[in-house]
Ligand code: UDP
């Protein structure tokens with residue numbers, strides 16, 4: 439087997455309209471690098487013709503390897519599978535909808551050749567991403583950075599190149615639903631960041647529903663921070679303190695002969711405290727969920743089929 443310098447990993451979920459152009463552009467860009475390459479397409483259980491297209495392309499393109507999941511397992515797991523299959527000394531990951539410009543492949547590769555272990559990218563959203571996506575992305579990274587103590591900037595994405603050593607470390611993580619962006623940052627290798635202008639998605643629609651975004655964000659926070667659990671303790675102290683003051687007032691009022699009618703305020707305080715209590719239970723619940731899922735130790739994904747897996 440020949441030595442491979444660069445692996446290009448692309449997760450695909452219902453991207454039938456993008457594969458031809460993607461392969462054309464990726465091939466053109468990868469031919470410019472001073473080295474050999476392979477392209478790894480991971481079909482994350484698509485319901486459209488994505489896999490048929492990968493199979494067809496693999497017949498004429500010897501550098502193309504592909505695998506298909508038995509069902510949809512999610513973007514991060516598809517990426518992880520691709521990273522595991524990659525044989526290159528450097529491994530680049532990018533989206534399959536052409537929002538990550540393939541023209542940058544040689545640029546990222548050169549930074550790696552110049553000694554960087556991680557070549558990260560920062561997306562300048564401009565008007566491409568909608569207002570809602572930009573706002574939620576900015577809020578999420580600010581909250582995540584604060585909670586996890588890992589500095590992450592808005593516009594971070596999974597368009598990045600990492601050295602094989604970084605990949606080997608990533609594969610050691612045992613997180614349930616590893617948040618790869620955070621994990622790369624956490625590892626702390628020598629990093630350079632390249633800015634790029636995000637393009638519009640070429641064909642199809644975003645595969646990140648609001649539900650998937652919320653799951654992604656809360657999973658990232660729970661796996662990289664225990665601060666939410668510690669808030670519970672502080673909130674507990676705070677409410678106990680308030681209760682203590684109230685008790686003192688009631689006793690004082692009693693000595694003054696003031697009868698306390700108090701039904702409305704009782705109800706108010708009770709429902710407030712129950713509200714807080716349920717939120718805290720929910721927070722604890724999300725950590726327990728991860729423990730539970732982690733303890734089951736199920737495989738993070740199932741590969742049903744592969745092509746060109748020499
Ligand atoms: N993707 C995937 N599995 C999923 C959702 C998305 O493999 O369950 C892929 C998708 O095909 C694309 C990349 O992940 O290559 C990013 O998804 P998308 O472009 O829909 O996200 P957005 O750019 O809207 O954040």
Ligand code: MG
Pocket residue numbers: 533535537639644
């Ligand atoms: Mg996209």
